[in-house]
Amino acid sequence: MEYSKKVMEHFENPRNVGEIKNPDGVGRVGNPACGDVMKLYIRVKDDRIIEAKFKTFGCGAAIATSSIITEMVKGKTLEDALKITKKTVVEALDGLPPIKMHCSVLAEDALKSAIEDYYKKNSQ
């Protein structure tokens, strides 16, 4: 099992760590028993994600995917952000070791769940 340089770089210098006070959407996925919990916060303006932050309990891959997805979504419309899949996340990180692939699902799920949360709040 080897992490790519890109993964290690994001793991060591994770972007956008933290929380957004009164966020427009929050997604929380995972389970400590499985070793991964990710919380993703977004701020949305004009259907566009203008800020994303995360907190993650998890392995190197979990932290790196969290970090990169917050970078990837920033500035994207919600529609475009929903097009981000685990595949694009993994590619952006120059790949993940096979046994770590499931971590990329977490990032995708956290993003979807945050956007869903935003829609839910805004449809009220």
Place this chain on the structure above:
Amino acid sequence: MEYSKKVMEHFENPRNVGEIKNPDGVGRVGNPACGDVMKLYIRVKDDRIIEAKFKTFGCGAAIATSSIITEMVKGKTLEDALKITKKTVVEALDGLPPIKMHCSVLAEDALKSAIEDYYKKNSQ
């Protein structure tokens, strides 16, 4: 499998190699297929072995037992010579490796067979 110093000494400098012309007794035992053939010649005077010689096809232990038994019998009465057993031969050599024990039987058998040959000739 290790040979004692005594075995190696007899193997390297075997005593009494050769044949006796017109011997008083000859014993030939063993079988080339099994890896050992021993021929033992004796000259007898007044019921006493005054000379013994051998020729052996065989391993280190076979040659060493041949050599030492020719030394052991020299000067012995036939009666005393018949008391030499594989056990005494092995002891005289400071032991043999377990898988080589059968070689000592050969020496005992060759001696017995030579003495038998002497008795046979002299009972005619």
Place this chain on the structure above:
Amino acid sequence: MNIYFDNNATTKVDSEVLEEMLPYYSKFYGNPSSVHDFGRKARFAVNKARSQVAKLLGIQPEELIFTSGGTESNNLAIKGYLFANPKAGRHIITSEIEHHAVLNPCKELKKQGYDLTVVSINKEGVVNPEEIRKAIRGDTALISIMYANNEVGSIQPISEIGNIAKEHNICFHVDAVQAVGKISFKTKEIKADLLSLSGHKINGPKGTGVLYIRKGIKVKSLQQGGHHERNIRPGTENVPGIVGLGKACEIAKKTLNEEVIYVSNLRNKLYLGIRERISDIKLNGCLEGILPNTLNISFAYIEGESLLLKLNKKGINCSTGSACTSGSLKASHVLRAMKVPSHMIQGSIRFSLGKYNKEEEIEYTLKILPGIVQQLREMSPLYEGIKEDGI
């Protein structure tokens, strides 16, 4: 700094050991089965190593077989004994916290129709001998219990279990891979019939191991070939490896007592230092009942692999019981058996020390570790939750 705290995984080969091995690669390189000088020298070397191992274990030199490592020794012990003694029965007793090199052969035998009882352990990672006694049946053929656990270091009541096995006339196998060189024992006193040892865990070479087979106990070879090792373990002997293993045993016997004191002092300093500096930690196992070199600690709210990677970046090399570092995606079966809560299993780190560790390395670690833990906790949604909930 490049600090090695993973001595339960494997150890550095002692320089005296390596020195002893070297001539057997390029000078006395003969095959011990050969009659000539090269063969004789190799044969002598193997026999010398046999005595060195025997002395450490307190056994006769004829009572041991050289193998390729702990895994082979365990397989040979368990399967070799059962296959050689079909009348002894078809029931095996072992414990939850055995190494996979014991558990998996047992599971394989189960598939082949053997019965298996896996006794549970307590929260400190220790088998209760009475549980073993209760598990014994009329057809129990073998009890296999490790001397000390590799992950948490818990030492098992081996003599008591040995006595129970003896009472019932059941063969007793001890996986002593982690105990040899770390605690002093005599194989005969613990009543082991079979005992496994691995070279690379005692500053000896990888690819070497030993199986002690008590005189009178029959074991069937698992591989067939030439006449090596009394037909129980055929294959050209790994002469340099065996020579190194012998030397490692000799050194272990000589220095065991002082090393235990040295290493346990370092280990205690590390533990007390961590406890002082970092909150919400848990020692897995109980300090009085674990190997002198082992420290398995769970750090709440964070995950082991990230902690390990960050420590590694600072030159501190240790290992984890986290699911995320193993190939299996399953967290440590040992910590689960000890009923450590799952998030704490995920946050567990094993420091396993050795004779080459230095006091400065402990001090450095105590300086670095708290910051890293804090950094990861700040990033953790669990920690935040805890803080918010005021727990």
Place this chain on the structure above:
Amino acid sequence: MNIYFDNNATTKVDSEVLEEMLPYYSKFYGNPSSVHDFGRKARFAVNKARSQVAKLLGIQPEELIFTSGGTESNNLAIKGYLFANPKAGRHIITSEIEHHAVLNPCKELKKQGYDLTVVSINKEGVVNPEEIRKAIRGDTALISIMYANNEVGSIQPISEIGNIAKEHNICFHVDAVQAVGKISFKTKEIKADLLSLSGHKINGPKGTGVLYIRKGIKVKSLQQGGHHERNIRPGTENVPGIVGLGKACEIAKKTLNEEVIYVSNLRNKLYLGIRERISDIKLNGCLEGILPNTLNISFAYIEGESLLLKLNKKGINCSTGSACTSGSLKASHVLRAMKVPSHMIQGSIRFSLGKYNKEEEIEYTLKILPGIVQQLREMSPLYEGIKEDGI
């Protein structure tokens, strides 16, 4: 003089090989399963070795498993394949002159209910592929034939046998322990599905081996434990050993061609010299069909062990097919299968040369040998008989 002519028994470790191994004992001593730096370095080293071996054999790196030697590789190939493929059939074909590390696993399987056909060989120690074809049945699961014989060096028609196996869709195992590094071949071209290699026969370290497993072929592990070597061969990897084996393969690939020429020149010189100087000898095998380094000669009227001991005293180290040197008291099964007369089997000596032998060593041997043979013959009652009978 201390001359080593026993390279089919084992070889000296190449100094470049040893140099490559050393750092993995005392510097990069980590366990390849560990996540940290020490582990990573060990993992990289194992992977590098995997490519080096793969290049020599002409296979993919994922198609090989590291083992503890030729014996383990053969056992794993034969039993591992049959156990993993119970539907493939229960009939095995092998030959009379296989190494015990093939014959004995086959015999063990026979005891377990498998059927075994052991095809005979000709007087030159060569299997007739048509015999193999004839032996094939509907339930033949495996054909196991060695590439070259260790005692006489006879090279087998492996490609032809491989084609026959392929035609019938039967798995083909090749014990290439004596062929690797001595003859050039590509594993894919000979149609091997499984192929065994042993490190210590190619100037690599003892205790190392390889099993090539063609992609698509299933093999069941014979020992259980951790997740090493794709679960087929658990146990902590012997990193220095594997590194050395890799390097030995790299060197073998690079120097094979020139070495073959060098070694076979020496070998031929030795053979012609012996033939010129000593009467009543017999080459076992045929010079055109044996390994370039091997010379198995029977000296009539004398017994091999005594010849060997006398040669040894003069610093010449070789081996014999005589019953008297083996633990078994049975003379070489290979020479018997070749129908060499028993007294000639007793008088057989194997000279197996290697890259470190020198021309002077051949000359010295040619000077020494005739006198010793004569001395032993003078002592032999068989020689006398021959002389008397005027034969």
